[in-house]
Amino acid sequence: MMFNKILVKLAGYLILFLFSISTAYSKNEKPNVLFILTDDQSFDALGSANNPHIKTPNLDKLAAQGLTLSHVYNQGSWSPAVCAPSRAMINTGRNLFETGMQNKDVPMDARPDYPLWGETFRNAGYETFMTGKWHVSRDALLRSFDVGQAVHEGGMTYDHYNAVMLDINEGGNGVSKTYSSKKHTSELIADAAVNYLQKKQDSQDKPFLMYVAFLAPHDERQSPSHFVEMYPGESIPLPTSFKQQHHLDQGDFWIRDEKLLSIPRKEDEMKTFIGEYYAMVSHLDEQVGRILATLESSSFADNTIIIFTSDHGLAVGRHGLLGKQNQYDHSIRAPFIIAGKNIDKGKTIKGNIYLNSIFPTTAELAGIKVPSTVQAKSFVPLLEGKQDSMNDTIYGAYRHFQRMVRTDDFKYIYYPLIKETQLFNLKNDPEELTNIATDAKYAEQLNRMKQKLTTLMKQYKDPVDLNNPMSSYSDAGFNTDAWSLQYTEYH
Incomplete structure (x- = not known):
C-alpha cells in the first residue's frame, strides 16, 4: 500500500514536471523583444548619462529599470551615410566589411543573402513588426517583417513633417504606395508602435519582435516649438572639446554634415545648434514614453526585453566637427539600455560591445539558434553578471x-x-x-x-x-x- 502511494506521488510529480516544461517552452512564454533605435544620438545625449543639460525623463526611467552599457560601439562605415552600414551590421550580425551589402560593383540581387535578425525570429515563430527608418534593402525588409507601418526606406535628407513613408502589405507580400508622414516622424513612428501593441492584445498566438527605428535626432533639426523653447541658445554651455575647426582634413571634411554651420564655427550658432539637437531628443523621449507606457499597461509587460540604442553618435560641435564621419568617442559610441526579466536594474557596466551583438544576444535570450553566419558575440555573459566587458580592444x-x-x-x-x-x-x-x-x-x-x-x-x-x-x-x-x-x- 505504501509503495502504491509513492508511485502515485511520483506520477503526480512527473505530470507537473512535464506540464511545467511544456508551459515554459510554449510560444506565449517566449520573450517578446522591443528594439528602439534612434538616428545620430550621442551616448551622452541622455539625462541618465550624467548630462544635466538635457531632459529625457522616459529614457532615464528605462535606465533605472534596466542595465546601461556605457561603452557600445559602431564598428565604422564604408559610406558617408554611417547609418546604413550600422543597420547592415545590426541586421546581419556581421562585421563592417562582411555584411554583403557594401560592394558598389555587385548588384543587390547578387549579394550574399545572409540570414537577417527579423527573418531569423520570423522563421522561429515570432511575429515581426517594423516602423521607422530601415535603410537596408527592400528585399531585406520583406524577408524580415510580417507587419510594417510608417516605414522610411532611407534616401535623401528629409523634412520630419513631410517624410516619405510606406507600409508592408498584409502577409508581407510587397509594399504600399509611398505617402507623406504629414506629422513629425517621431510622432508617426510612435503611433505605429502603439497601435501595433494595442492590436496585438487581441492576437497573442505568437511572441513578437518590434523594430522601432526613429529618424530623430537626425537633421533637419525640427521639433515642436515648446521643445525648442526648452533649450534657448544662450543657456547651452559649449562642450569642453569645442573647437572652431578641426585641425586636419580627416577625409570627407567638407561633407554636408559639416556644412550645416559656418566654418570656422561661431559660438552662438553652435549653442543654438546644440539646443535644437537636445530639443529633438526630448521630443523623441516623449514619444518613446508613449510606447513604453502602452507596453507597461499591456499583458506583455513582464515578458518583454526592451533594448534602446542608436546607430552611432554625433559630434555636435566637439573637435570642431558636427557629424559622425570621425573616430572620436562622441561619434563611434552609442547610448545603450537593456531591460527585462532577470536583468539588473539601475546598474551601469562598461560592456565594450559592438552593435552587431544585438542579434545573437536576443536570439540566445529567446532560445533561438543563432545562424552560423553571425560573427558577433552574444553579450548574455554581461547580463548574467559573469563579466562586465566583452572586448579588450575596439x-x-x-x-x-x-x-x-x-x-x-x-x-x-x-x-x-x-x-x-x-x-x-x-x-x-x-x-x-x-x-x-x-x-x-x-x-x-x-x-x-x-x-x-x-x-x-x-x-x-x-x-x-x-x-x-x-x-x-x-x-x-x-x-x-x-x-x-x-x-x-x-x-
Whole structure:
C-alpha cells in the first residue's frame, strides 16, 4: 500500500514536471523583444548619462529599470551615410566589411543573402513588426517583417513633417504606395508602435519582435516649438572639446554634415545648434514614453526585453566637427539600455560591445539558434553578471580615410591618406584633446597600439592597405569618390 502511494506521488510529480516544461517552452512564454533605435544620438545625449543639460525623463526611467552599457560601439562605415552600414551590421550580425551589402560593383540581387535578425525570429515563430527608418534593402525588409507601418526606406535628407513613408502589405507580400508622414516622424513612428501593441492584445498566438527605428535626432533639426523653447541658445554651455575647426582634413571634411554651420564655427550658432539637437531628443523621449507606457499597461509587460540604442553618435560641435564621419568617442559610441526579466536594474557596466551583438544576444535570450553566419558575440555573459566587458580592444574604420583601435586606457587613430597619427591617454584625457603620439614617453605604447590595429584589421578582413589606402580600397570594390565634391545630400 505504501509503495502504491509513492508511485502515485511520483506520477503526480512527473505530470507537473512535464506540464511545467511544456508551459515554459510554449510560444506565449517566449520573450517578446522591443528594439528602439534612434538616428545620430550621442551616448551622452541622455539625462541618465550624467548630462544635466538635457531632459529625457522616459529614457532615464528605462535606465533605472534596466542595465546601461556605457561603452557600445559602431564598428565604422564604408559610406558617408554611417547609418546604413550600422543597420547592415545590426541586421546581419556581421562585421563592417562582411555584411554583403557594401560592394558598389555587385548588384543587390547578387549579394550574399545572409540570414537577417527579423527573418531569423520570423522563421522561429515570432511575429515581426517594423516602423521607422530601415535603410537596408527592400528585399531585406520583406524577408524580415510580417507587419510594417510608417516605414522610411532611407534616401535623401528629409523634412520630419513631410517624410516619405510606406507600409508592408498584409502577409508581407510587397509594399504600399509611398505617402507623406504629414506629422513629425517621431510622432508617426510612435503611433505605429502603439497601435501595433494595442492590436496585438487581441492576437497573442505568437511572441513578437518590434523594430522601432526613429529618424530623430537626425537633421533637419525640427521639433515642436515648446521643445525648442526648452533649450534657448544662450543657456547651452559649449562642450569642453569645442573647437572652431578641426585641425586636419580627416577625409570627407567638407561633407554636408559639416556644412550645416559656418566654418570656422561661431559660438552662438553652435549653442543654438546644440539646443535644437537636445530639443529633438526630448521630443523623441516623449514619444518613446508613449510606447513604453502602452507596453507597461499591456499583458506583455513582464515578458518583454526592451533594448534602446542608436546607430552611432554625433559630434555636435566637439573637435570642431558636427557629424559622425570621425573616430572620436562622441561619434563611434552609442547610448545603450537593456531591460527585462532577470536583468539588473539601475546598474551601469562598461560592456565594450559592438552593435552587431544585438542579434545573437536576443536570439540566445529567446532560445533561438543563432545562424552560423553571425560573427558577433552574444553579450548574455554581461547580463548574467559573469563579466562586465566583452572586448579588450575596439576597432573602428571610416572608408579609406581613418583607422582606429581603442582600449580602456588609450586610443590610436591613423589617417592613411595624409599619414597623420593621434594617440590619446583616455584615463587622463577622456575628451581626446591632447595628442601624445610624438611624446617619447609613449613611444612603446604607440607601437603596441599600431600592432593591435594590424591584428584587428586582419581579424575584421579590412580591405585597406595602409601604404596604398585608396587603390586597395577601390580594388576591393568600395567607393572612393570625394563625396564633398560629387554629392550634396545623403543620410
